[in-house]
Amino acid sequence: MAARKAGVGARGWTFVVISVVVAGGCAGPSTEPIGERDKEATASRQKASAEPGPPEQSVASGKELYAQHCAACHGEDGNGQGLAAQFLFPKPRDFQAGRFRLVSTSNGVPTLDDVVAVLRRGMPGSSMPPWSHLGNASIRRLAEHVFVLRSEGAKKALAAQLEETGDELPPDEIDEIIANLTTPGAIVQAPEDARPTPDSVARGKELYVSKACVQCHGPTGKGDGQQQMVDSEGLPTRPRDLTRGIFKGSADLASVWRRIRTGMPGTPMPSSETLSDGEVTDLTNYVLSLSDEAAREATVLSREHIRARRVSELPATIDDTAWKEVPAVELRMVPLWWRDDAEPDLTIQAAHDGKSICFRLSWADATANEDAARSEDFEDAVAVELFRGASEPFLGMGAPGAVVDMWFWDADRQSAPGIEDINPNIIVDVDPFTTGPVASAEYQRGGTRTEAQPSISLTAAAAGNPIVPGKDVPAASSLETAGPGSATFRPPTSQLVSANGRWKDGRWIVVMSRPLGVDNPSEGVSLVPGEEASLAVAVWDGAVNDRDGKKLVTIWQDLELER
Structure with a gap:
């Protein structure tokens, strides 16, 4: 065996690990008893973990669940480089590197319960959705597999370092x-007196300024302080706007207390090891005073039940009074490429008459972006995803072998403005096969408008390309998807979706409809009265350059058709 270099043996490595943790600013755990709110939060987590899930024999292994729900973002081996990662910001966590943000321990290594809590709640402020619908057994197995990936990553990193140094x-x-x-340290517990009082909040406000929180989070907590920041992966990040109630981890007092005490590993958020427990309590109470419980709850994505009302006759128009009898369900959305103030207040209504179904979607949008003729413009759009099957596929547009049915509407094709109306200084190419000698290529000469052009010169339109705007092009499309980047328009004979939209007073309203049943699975998902399907919605805001994977999405929702 090759001779070891100093500090490479087990003791040397142990010292390196400990010194890194201390340098990161993680304070030792409090020896004081856990506070009442901490007890309540613990009891709540225990209650949640006791929720019934699928029968144990039907629960897939952690590896299978990870491949189905997580690998597309986090990568098959957990390196954060999944197929969908290119569309997401903040970027998916690299489990192999072990830089977990939400931990309850003194050494920055999460417990199994820490990971379970993230899987249950998701991570507001990012595209990480909640997975509570999977059930307790599945979530726990998923969390266990995350630890397997972390262990494998640690072994790879150690092997690479030993190879570089030539040690064995x-x-x-x-x-x-x-x-x-990879072993969690002691749990950091909030003290007994961690209660919000006016005096505590006032002291916390003073600490917020004197201890430099204001430099990053801004004078009023809006996150408008230091903006040029990077995380441990070298990726850009920025301070949280504390007034909006968006907390990556649980927003109960004890959890926020821990994060202020220990910091957030891998981020610019430091620990507060120089503060006493009482000062951390005061600072926590002030931070929580900047938002209310309703705002904090609204940041957590929830799975809703959408009931498609059975009616004798489907509403004929957007404003049909029959819609007043159909309940509207609010759906929370999250931007895949994070931006503040993105919540569009989306609602959905559903009705069917036993033959066809229609959805009425309404969302806030300050401006109507109805054309994308110029390269710098993007249109407003909305899509509905539908799936029926025993096991829901990856939320991000399905997966190979688990095709998702997509109904798509965009304002550009509905309004279909003329290219020459948008570009008044257009210059028209001269087609040598159909055009004789001309004085110039300027648009003002006769016979140059789009409708005057020979079809051979408008190849995309002539070929029936469904994304080309035009007077006779429907505003809705039917697509199938089998994973990120796989959206495919169905052939013209399978385009069964119709839609109409209207923007008024800062809101879009779009109605989509289609026959309940289809003759062939290639035409979409058949919907059956009395049965359920999974439904998700995506919205694109052209004013902020949304396009392709840059959009807002819901998680899967439950759609039930009344008999």
Whole structure:
């Protein structure tokens, strides 16, 4: 065996691990008893973990669940480089690197319950959705597999370092090093007196200024302080707007207390090891005073039940009074590429007459972006995803072998403005096969408007390309998707979706309809009265350059058709 260099043995590695944790500013755990709110939060988590899930024998392995729901973003081996990662910001977590943000321990290594809590709640302020609908057993197995990926990542990193230095270690020392890197430390507990009082909030406000929180989060907590920041991966990040109630982790007092005490590993958010427990309590109470419980709850995506009302006759128009009898369901959305103030106040109504179904979607949008003829313009749009099957596929447009039915409407094709109306200084190419000698290529000469052009010169329109705007082009499309970047328009004979939209007073209202049943699975998902399907919605806002994967999405919702 090659001679070891100083500091590479188990003790040397243990020292390196400990010194990194201390340098990161993580304080030791409080020895004081957990506070009442901490007890309530713990009881709530225990109650949630006791929720019934699928029968144990039907629960897939953690590896299978991860492949189905997580790998598209986090990567098959957990390196954060999944197929969908290119469309997301903040970027998916790199489990192999082990830089977990939400931890309750003194050494920055999460417990299994920490990971379970994130899976249940999701991570507001990012595209990480909640997975509580999977049930307790599945969530726990998923969390266990995350730890497997972290352990594998630690082993790879150690092997790479040993190869670089030319050192060798016996298996037992390697196991000891990996254990030091992946074993959670003691739980950091909030003190008993962690209660919000006016005096505590006032003291916390003073600490917020004197301890430099204001430099990043801004004078009023709106996150408008220091903006040029990067995380441990070198990716840009910025301070949280505390007034909007968007907390990546649980927003109960004890959880926020821990994050202020220990910081958030891998981010510019430091620990507060120089503060006493009482000062951390005051600072926590002030931070929570900047938002209310309703605002904090509204940031967590929830799975809703949408009931398609059975009616004798479907509403004929957007403003048909029959819609007043159909309940509207509010759906929360999240931007895949994060931006503030993106919540569009989306509502959905559904009705069917036993033959066809229609959805009425309404959302806030300050401006109507109805054309994308110029390269710098993007249109407003909305899509509905539908799936029926035993096991829901990846939310991001399905997966191979689990095709999702997509209904798509965009304002550009509905309004279909003329290219020459948008570009008054247009210059028209001269087609040598159909055009004789001309004085110039300027648009003002006769016979140059789009409708005057020979079809051979408008190849996309002549070929029936469904995304080309035109007077006779429907505003809705039917597509199928089998994963990110796989959206495919169905052939013209399978275009069964119709839609109409209107923008008024800062809101879009779009009605989509289609026959309940289809003759062939290639035409979409058949919907059956009395049965359920999974439904999700995506919205694009052209004013902020939304397009392709840059959009707002819901999580899967439950759609039930009345008999």
